[in-house]
Amino acid sequence: MSADAHVLHIVRVDIAPEHEEAFNRWYEAVHIPALLACPGWYSARRFVSLEDGPKYAAIYEVAGDWVYDTPEFHAVKGFMEFTPHVSNFMRQRLAPLPPVAA
Numbered sequence: 001m002s003a004d005a006h007v008l009h010i011v012r013v014d015i016a017p018e019h020e021e022a023f024n025r026w027y028e029a030v031h032i033p034a035l036l037a038c039p040g041w042y043s044a045r046r047f048v049s050l051e052d053g054p055k056y057a058a059i060y061e062v063a064g065d066w067v068y069d070t071p072e073f074h075a076v077k078g079f080m081e082f083t084p085h086v087s088n089f090m091r092q093r094l095a096p097l098p099p100v101a102a
Contacts, residue, residue, distance in 0.1 A: 005064070006042065006062065006063060006064070007064055007094065008062075010057060010058070010060075010093070010094065011058045011089070012058075013090070014056070016087075018085075023085070026081075027046065028046070032044045034076040035060065037072065038072040039063075039070050040070070042063065043061040044058060045059050046058045054090055
């Protein structure tokens with residue numbers, strides 16, 4: 001992977017049903033804008049599962065591993081007040097494949 005290749009950062013979670021509405025409001029209005037204000041966080045998009053597994057997914061495009069070491073990220077990472085109500089947390093990072101030689 002080249003040093004300038006962007007990485008996909010995927011987070012999947014379930015949230016206790018009684019906190020779901022507040023969690024979704026917080027995620028869209030507070031959490032995503034805070035992450036996108038961090039250096040190297042380029043885009044964010046959320047999804048809901050149509051099958052088994054954690055109900056919610058967020059997919060971020062980030063500049064690389066260095067984005068996890070900034071003070072800005074450390075100040076906003078995590079689920080804050082919703083942490084006790086989050087379950088089935090899964091995180092995955094995906095790097096682009098190099099071009100296939102012809």
